[in-house]
Amino acid sequence: MADTNFAMAYYQFGLAEVRRQPALAADAFYWASRLTPQWAEPYYARRVALILSEGNLAVDYLFGSPRVAKTTKFRFLDSLQYMALARNPFLIQSLDRLLIEEVVYGVAGSEGLFIYGRSRGDLISNAWSAYTSGQYARAAEYFGTAIRKYPKATWLHASRANAFAAQLKHDSAALELTTMLEKRRKVEDKEIVHFYDSKAMIEYSIGVAHSLNGNAQAARDAYERALTEDLALYMAHAALGDLAMQRTDTAQALSEYALAVELKQDDPALRFGYALALLKARRENEGALQFAKAIEIEPYFAHPHYYLGRLYDAAEMPDQALIHYTAFVAKAPRIMVEREWVVARLADLAKK
Structure with a gap:
């Protein structure tokens, strides 16, 4: 008998159905995220499934059309990506291959091919194909070539950073994102920037890369820069709390976590992390309150x-x-x- 409490079972079912029945897959990813709310992938996968359900509107959304980008429906899709990247900014976004095949090529047709890069000697298409099929070293190479050919396409640096991170080359990922930020700051960005692609989120991602590479001070500096860009970036506070706990600065750790949950009160995973930090600080009663709050927010956790x-x-x-x-x-x-x-x-x- 299938284990109905197993988030991975829902996630794998969603992966199996996402091309044929994206709405059903979205439901499966939804339940996976509720059972394991600290897991990034179900939020990302649900966004992809919901985009696939939107037909022609999905094309407008993916190509940044102002007509749909600010609608409630598509802002919700942005929020799912934001939740995913808050948990893991370097999650493997392999389902983007489906977006390319089903939406960009399938729905948009020749126009989609042109916009997405077929007209560019297949450089970008080949890079994405390599990344989404798990050929991360080749993807990083292709993205690097594309960056040299199209230096104004700053988003390519983020794609290359993801390819490096997938190889556990977090120092290279941090360098790519830093270069991306430097380019963005030199020119006025007239394109629509989704809030999960903001400068604050990029700094946060740099911090995560440095943290994964064992460079705590560089990570701390990046998280603080992220908060300079956006004081409401709750996961940067939580990340600073984790770093403080690692250096046994309990007071600073709990202060950062308290700020994080104040800014994002409805995130059960964040409450859970705060509760664990309180336990490490031997503040069991307060920890119990945060565990209870996590359950109140997400009863299936x-x-x-x-x-x-x-x-x-x-x-x-x-x-x-x-x-x-x-x-x-x-x-x-x-x-x-x-x-x-x-x-x-x-x-x-x-x-x-």
Whole structure:
């Protein structure tokens, strides 16, 4: 029997159906994001599936038409991409291949071919084909050639950065994004920039790249620059909190996390991260409140129940522990490693 609590099962089902039944796939990705709200890929995949459902309007959206870019429907698509990139700015965006094939080439036809790069000697098309098929070194090479040929196409640097990041070359990814920012600041950008492509988001991505490369100071500097661009960039505050926790600056870490959740109050993954930071700081009562808030925001999120059960168990409050352990077992996928221990602990509590 399929595990209905397993986010990966919904995600894989969505991948299998996204070309034929994009609306059904979007529903599957939606449930994957609810079961594991800290996971970036379902948000991105749902956006792709919803775009595929839009037909001709999808072409206008992808090509930045002002007619649709600011509508509520397409702003929601932007918000899904924003949620995905907030969690992982370097997630592998392999489903973009579908957007190219089904929307750009399929719906837009010859006009789409021209706009998307077939008229450019296939450089950009080949780069995207390599990236979306997992040939990341080749993609980085192709994007590099395209950048030299089309230096004003600053977005190519972001694409090349993603190709480098997929190879774990995070220093090269950071360099590409830095170059992109320098170019953007030299000219007035007249194109519509989605808010997930803002200068603040690029600085945030640079920070993540430096952090993954082990350069904490460079990461911190980039996150602070991101906040200079946009004080409301909540994930930059959370990232600064993580860096502060790594250097055991508990006060700074909790201050940054508190700012993050104040700015983005409805993100269960953010609440969960804040709760874990509070536990590390031995502020269990406050941590319990944040775990409870995460559950309130997302009732299908299993992991906070595990931690609340452990906290109540340690506090010798078996009735409350039982409630959360039971909820965890009901909501957690069978593959989750903590589940076996919780089942055994429930059996022990039942004997008392």
